[in-house]
Amino acid sequence: MAPRSSVAPVLCAVLWVALSLTGHARTLPSEVDKLLALKVELEARGLSYLLDTWRCPEVGTCDPCGASAGANDNWGAWHYVACRVVPDREYRAAVRAAGVTESRGSGRYGLVTNVHLSDLAIEGTLDSMRDVLCPFTHLRELDIDGGRLKGPVPRWIGECFPRLLELDLSHNELSGSVPDDVWPLVPNIEQIKLEDNRLTGSIPPVLATLPNLRVLWLDENDLSGTIPPEFGASNAFPRILSLNLEDNPKLCGAAPNELAVDWRWHLDNQAGQSRDWFGFCQKDACGVFVTGGTRVGGTCPQPWELESSDPSVSLNCGKRWDQCGGTVAVDLPEPTTNGGGGGDTVIHVPFDGARCCRRGLACVEAPDPDASPGTAFYQCVPDPTVSNGDGGNQMEVRTTTIPSEVIDEYRETNDAETECAAAWGQCGGTAGYLGPTCCEGAAPCVPLNEYYAQCDPTGCARSLQQCGGYDHDGSQCCAQGLECVVRTEGFHQCVAKRIVARNKRTGREEYARRAEDGKLVAEARGERCVREFGQCGGFASAMNGFGGSCCGPLRCVKKNDWFSQCERCVGTYGQCGGGDYSGGTCCASGADECVEVDEYFSQCRPMASGEGVVR
Known part of the structure; x- marks a missing residue:
């Protein structure tokens, strides 16, 4: 078989012609070749069963990026990879490097920028994967977390991926120190996640100088010494959202000055960010965590103190599923009578490793x-004694959201008067959600999950029904299309929605303050009859000297002790309520009653007619 290097150019040229003819394909042929090489490596590691989407039915049909490639959050047609929009200059350079002619019909989104091999239990070292990963020079995100990788974090990660924004190597078996020579090579990196490994040594101060770093997770390792004083400098981590150094038993000494998160900067720039950083803060740990499971805040121990058998200073405690006690099988050679080797004898000796477990874990016998x-x-x-607050048995997940006062200040500065959301519309979401937070008709804003809240008018009062006031213990909101307005302090009522200035905090308008209502009040004081829905009685009316109770051809209908209003009564079988109905709620005939048929319709029906009155 010819060497791979000699096959690649031919393969690229063939694929490029085929993709150009299809018109909809988006993957640059050189990127296809890189992914096929990665596929061979993953299959050799026993992961072929996870690569069912990594296939090319026939020559020229390999399109890992897919026809919709280029959308900011679009994953490719092949699982575990994504192709994102890249600058034209970068795309053209890639085309020239591939030695092919650009086809305008094939689009400009054919560069692999994300490789996520998460939770695939990949074994070996990172160095063993260099040859198949390094060619992805346009990579923005590299995630190989949740595996069994051993060895150091290599310098070539920075050399191969200069545009890297996210590196996630968490939950592996990586050892050695946190490198200091990788980060200057990836100056725009935003996430560094190395938690839950076996890293040792000190924390490199260079991390504090990365201008765009949002997330730095080094927790659950065996890092030692003091936290670099550079971490507390005024210019350290200018864009940080989350810093976690917990569960490193050897970290000690003074804590850095409190790191201030510049929430306002994140709000101002969230539209152009590559990730929803505010949703991230609600989903994962966000904030500054440095003291839990460390000696930070106290003096550093002397070397001999580190040898203590006290579990509180134990080092290299076991990770999840590590052995922490019991026995270990050992093979002993069994000599033969003529001096040659014979069969092996297996004996069990006491376990000689760490007998402690990391914070949040317990050393438990696994019966066999x-x-x-x-x-x-x-x-x-x-x-099992450590709860995450929702019945789970994991370490507590601590989250931080943007302070409410920052959101309020941002709205005051940047937002015009915001309309309240309509029924079933969004009224809340992630920590940085800046849409309406009030609901039409003062309906409740109900969280559906940690990312989305919705206006739910179910159970809200309907047209002309009470929605507030003295001693009112019923619904405080109105159905869709209605507003809860203040008729008097003792009676608030649902009326047809009219767009006027609202109280920004509650979303309510005060009906009694409108100019037309002032006219009604004046008429009432002059003993003249008031118009439809005008006040004709109630304690507040009498106390203010209104005195008017005349409704002319209308009827004065008592709503409660505080308020009565003039209504045009409805004839037999006429509508008297429901949904967005805005007419009278009284029945013209004393022999009728207003009966609710459903939430959208009420009707005046004879009380003793036996015609199926709904009670």
């Missing part, structure tokens, strides 16, 4: 009914 007598196995498992 088939185990030989005298053997045992203990391992680190989630501690």
